[in-house]
Amino acid sequence: MQWIFPNLQSDQVRDTMEHYQVPESIAKVMVARGLTELDKTKEFFTPNISQLHNPFLLKDMDKAVNRIIQNIDSDTPIFIFGDYDVDGTTAASLLFIGLQNLGATVKTYIPNREKEGYGVSEMGIDKAAKFGANLFITCDCGINAINRVNYANEKGIDVIITDHHIPGEILPNAFAIINPKQVDCEYPFKGLCGGGVALKLLSGLVKRMGYSFDLITDLMDLAALGTSADLVPMRDENRVIVHYGLQTLRSTRRPGIRELLKISKVDLERDISVTQVVFHVAPRINAAGRLGDANRSVELLTTRDTGIAIELAKELDEENLSRRAIQQGVVDEALFMVNSQVELEKDRAIVLGSRGWHQGVVGIAASKIKEEFNRPTIIISFDEEGNGKGSARSIRGLDLYSALSASSEHLLNYGGHAMAAGLAIHESKLNEFRKVFLSYAESTLSENDLEPKLYLDTEINILDLNSRFMDFMKKLGPFGPGNMRPKFAVMRADVVGNPKIIGNGDHIRFRIKQKHSVIDVIGFGLANYYQDLIMGEPVDIACVVETNVWKGRESTQLNARDIRLSSSSRVLL
Numbered sequence: 001m002q003w004i005f006p007n008l009q010s011d012q013v014r015d016t017m018e019h020y021q022v023p024e025s026i027a028k029v030m031v032a033r034g035l036t037e038l039d040k041t042k043e044f045f046t047p048n049i050s051q052l053h054n055p056f057l058l059k060d061m062d063k064a065v066n067r068i069i070q071n072i073d074s075d076t077p078i079f080i081f082g083d084y085d086v087d088g089t090t091a092a093s094l095l096f097i098g099l100q101n102l103g104a105t106v107k108t109y110i111p112n113r114e115k116e117g118y119g120v121s122e123m124g125i126d127k128a129a130k131f132g133a134n135l136f137i138t139c140d141c142g143i144n145a146i147n148r149v150n151y152a153n154e155k156g157i158d159v160i161i162t163d164h165h166i167p168g169e170i171l172p173n174a175f176a177i178i179n180p181k182q183v184d185c186e187y188p189f190k191g192l193c194g195g196g197v198a199l200k201l202l203s204g205l206v207k208r209m210g211y212s213f214d215l216i217t218d219l220m221d222l223a224a225l226g227t228s229a230d231l232v233p234m235r236d237e238n239r240v241i242v243h244y245g246l247q248t249l250r251s252t253r254r255p256g257i258r259e260l261l262k263i264s265k266v267d268l269e270r271d272i273s274v275t276q277v278v279f280h281v282a283p284r285i286n287a288a289g290r291l292g293d294a295n296r297s298v299e300l301l302t303t304r305d306t307g308i309a310i311e312l313a314k315e316l317d318e319e320n321l322s323r324r325a326i327q328q329g330v331v332d333e334a335l336f337m338v339n340s341q342v343e344l345e346k347d348r349a350i351v352l353g354s355r356g357w358h359q360g361v362v363g364i365a366a367s368k369i370k371e372e373f374n375r376p377t378i379i380i381s382f383d384e385e386g387n388g389k390g391s392a393r394s395i396r397g398l399d400l401y402s403a404l405s406a407s408s409e410h411l412l413n414y415g416g417h418a419m420a421a422g423l424a425i426h427e428s429k430l431n432e433f434r435k436v437f438l439s440y441a442e443s444t445l446s447e448n449d450l451e452p453k454l455y456l457d458t459e460i461n462i463l464d465l466n467s468r469f470m471d472f473m474k475k476l477g478p479f480g481p482g483n484m485r486p487k488f489a490v491m492r493a494d495v496v497g498n499p500k501i502i503g504n505g506d507h508i509r510f511r512i513k514q515k516h517s518v519i520d521v522i523g524f525g526l527a528n529y530y531q532d533l534i535m536g537e538p539v540d541i542a543c544v545v546e547t548n549v550w551k552g553r554e555s556t557q558l559n560a561r562d563i564r565l566s567s568s569s570r571v572l573l
Contacts, residue, residue, distance in 0.1 A: 001452045001562050003489060003542055006032045008458065025464035026472050029486055032457045033476075045475050047243035049217070051236075055204035058197075059185040060176035064160045065204045067175060071135050072104045079128035079157075080108045081120060082139035082298070083194065084289030086229035086282045091139035091162070091198040093301040094222040098202040101215055107131050108302075110294040114359055117389065118415075118422055120148040129155050137201075138162060140194025140226075143179055144415055146172045162197045164232075165415050166401050191233040191482075195226030196241060220245035221252045222301060227480075228274045229282035231420075234480030242478040246272045256300040259313035260284060270549070274478045275485075284313075287320040290360030327361040331368045334379060344373065348450060349398070349441035351434040353380035353388055353427065363391035363420075370395065374452045376403070376441055378423070386427035394419045397449040398441060407436040454542050454562055457486040462493070462517035465545055465556050473545060485544050490514070490558065492538040492566045499533045508533070512541065512558075520548070523560035538566040 008031050016027040016036055035041045043051060055061055071078050078099060082092030092108045099106045109128075111121045119141045125148065128136050135158050142149070142161040149159050149172035158175040166181055178197055180187040192200065199219065206215050224245020227238050234242065249272050252258060258268075264280040266272060288297040300312040337352050338344070350369060357365075362379040370377040370393040380390030394400045400421040404414040410433035414423040425433060479485040496518055499510035508523045510533055521541060523529065532539065543558040 001454050001542075003454050003456055003562070005456050005458065005489070008032060012036065022472075023464070023468070025458070025460050025469060028458040029472075029476070032486075033483075044239075047240045049213070049240065049244070051240050052203070053188055053237060055200045055207065058178050058180060058187045058200060058204075059182055060178055061201070061204045064176040064178055064201060065208050067135065067158060067160065068099070068104070068137075068201075068205060069209065072099075072102060075105055076135070077105045077107065077131050077133040078135045078137060079124075079131055079133035080106060080137050080139060081124045081128070081141070082108065082110050083118070083141045084110050084113050084294035084297075085140070086285045086297075087194040087226040088140035089285060089289070089294055089297040090222045090226035090229075090301065091193075091195040093298050094195060094219040095137065095139060095162075095198045095202065096298070096302055097222075098205070098215065098219055102205055102209060102211065107133070108295070108298050110289065110298060112293065113289055117424070118413075120145040120152075122148065122151055125152045125155065125157065128152070128157055134158060135160065139198050140164070142172065142174070143167045143177070144172070144413075146170060148172075149174050160201075162194065162201055164192050164194050164197050166417065189236040189238075191235065191238055193227050193230040193232045193238070195223045195230075196232070196238065199223045199241065217244060218248070221248040221254070221257060224249065225277060225281065225285070228277040228478075229285075231278075231481050233482035234274070234478055235482045238480070239478065239483070242274065242480070246274075246277075246478060254301065254303075255306040255309035256303050256312065259306075259309040260300065260316070263313045263317045267549075271474070274480050283323070284316045284320045287316050287323045290323050291319050291326070291358075323361060326358050327364050330357045330361050330365045330379070333357070334365055334369050335372070338369065338373065344375075347375070347438055347441075348445045349376040349378075349438050351378045351380075351430075351437055353382055353390070353430050355382045355384070355427075357381040359389050362389070363393070363422075366391045366393040374450055376400065376445075378437070380423075380425060380430070382427045388425045388427055388430070390423045390425065392416070392421040392423065394421075395445075395449065396453075397445050403437060403440045403444070406440050407433055410436060454487065456489050456542060458488060459491055460488045460545075462490060462512070462514045462519050465519065470545070470547065470556060487542060487544055487561060490541045490543065493541060494538055495533050495536075499530055501527050501530060512539070520555065520557040521560050522548075522557060523563065526560055526563060529563040532563060532565055535565070540564050540566050 012031050013027050016030050080092050080095050082088040096106055096108045109124050111124055116123055136152055137160045139162055143163040143165050152159050161174045161177045163179045180190045203216050224242045227242050250268055266276050285297045288294045303309050334352050342350055359381045362381050366377045366379040376394040376398045378390050378392040380388040382388040392400050399418040410429040412424040416422055493512035493514050496511040496513045499508055502509050506525050506527050508527045510521050541560050542562040543560045546559050548555050548557040
């Protein structure tokens with residue numbers, strides 16, 4: 001794995017040290033992150049509600065707000081249709097609670113992944129009509145639902161689309177479309193997730209109707225769940241939403257969220273992190289939509305009944321365990337197919353399809369295969385009629401949306417982002433699609449792009465890791481894309497004592513020493529470095545620095561991302 005360091009200017013590091021009165025270790029991180037200008041630095045380290053943009057800067061916000069108020073005033077039902085992932089279900093939940101608080105009669109619906117597929121469905125529109133709604137609001141979907149919006153219009157139902165996915169050349173004939181990624185939308189921040197867009201819609205309503213903004217801050221726990229799980233840029237408004245949302249999560253009054261955090265083993269006495277949300281909370285919310293009915297996620301997030309909350313949290317926890325087993329089966333089969341069918345020396349992307357794979361786990365499987373081989377990966381599940389639904393995950397250098405657009409003649413449907421996307425395809429088109437997609441990857445990615453890379457902020461010494469440094473690390477959060485947890489290199493450290501293989505045999509724990517400073521190191525999935533660690537030679541550790549809690553005691557430890565015998569080789573950006 002190639003370690004890449006930023007080319008930090010020594011004079012800029014020195015100026016930062018002097019201006020902010022910080023040690024070199026902290027100054028280097030600030031320079032690497034571009035946190036050198038006073039105004040920008042102050043805003044970054046002190047997220048504030050005042051940093052949220054005016055919701056009416058979003059195109060169509062005026063139309064949408066006025067249309068919703070019309071239904072609230074006339075007590076005409078409103079139907080909310082959300083996607084089945086964390087972003088979609090949390091967006092639908094916060095819109096449901098928010099609209100109820102504003103006096104609306106409202107109902108939510110999440111489609112069945114297998115029966116209705118991705119996005120707005122005719123079944124959902126039919127349910128809206130049966131509910132008596134003449135207003136249909138989408139959450140985290142709908143931007144390409146041209147035919148479905150026409151179907152709703154034919155039934156006399158107005159559609160307001162709230163979405164954040166990339167629009168196609170032709171937009172649906174909706175009453176209003178709120179999506180910052182619209183070409184002619186001048187909203188200053190384009191990186192909101194579906195929950196963030198839904199929150200802005202509520203913000204517009206609260207502002208127009210003259211209610212307290214406390215209604216919005218109370219819902220930031222839900223918006224933070226969606227923003228964290230959807231891996232959107234942790235900058236600008238997203239940073240504010242997650243900052244306040246994580247605080248709200250610790251003291252949330254929603255019994256469903258409290259039970260979900262409890263069963264996910266999140267310690268509410270300590271700070272909740274984005275990592276805990278992504279790896280512990282989000283999979284349980286997603287489990288409902290992957291293996292069954294995602295409407296249960298919305299019920300869990302919105303219920304006021306503690307008994308129902310306990311029951312649903314347990315149910316989703318059990319389904320998450322089932323999801324893991326199903327997922328591992330798909331990943332194992334996909335790995336076998338890569339080793340037997342893919343020419344890794346030649347192919348710069350991986351496209352796999354099979355009948356029998358569960359559609360609910362293909363996204364996770366695509367992520368696992370991408371990480372294993374460092375190539376853009378598409379995993380497709382075909383049903384008995386040959387209809388396939390797939391998920392794609394990418395690496396730096398290949399924009400999936402552009403790649404799928406270039407291959408679209410072989411697809412029934414597609415959508416998503418540069419790094420993650422979804423698609424529909426018939427089995428008969430798989431081979432031709434694979435050829436075109438691999439050709440696009442070959443023309444776009446270089447051999448260097450395929451070499452795994454680890455981007456590090458700077459080199460540090462164990463002696464640097466004092467309480468002031470750890471306080472600085474805490475203030476850098478919340479972490480996510482665009483503001484990832486800093487990664488460091490600890491160079492020429494001696495291994496102290498005997499390393500221990502732990503867990504299921506894949507992980508390793510050991511101690512290192514620099515001069516008179518000693519620190520613990522944990523390496524998940526790095527047990528294969530055991531032989532290097534017992535050679536008695538100095539090692540370099542690429543790592544993140546974290547606080548470990550064991551039996552109530554806190555200590556600083558390194559969480560290793562890579563280990564190598566010490567050398568002078570390093571690559572500068």
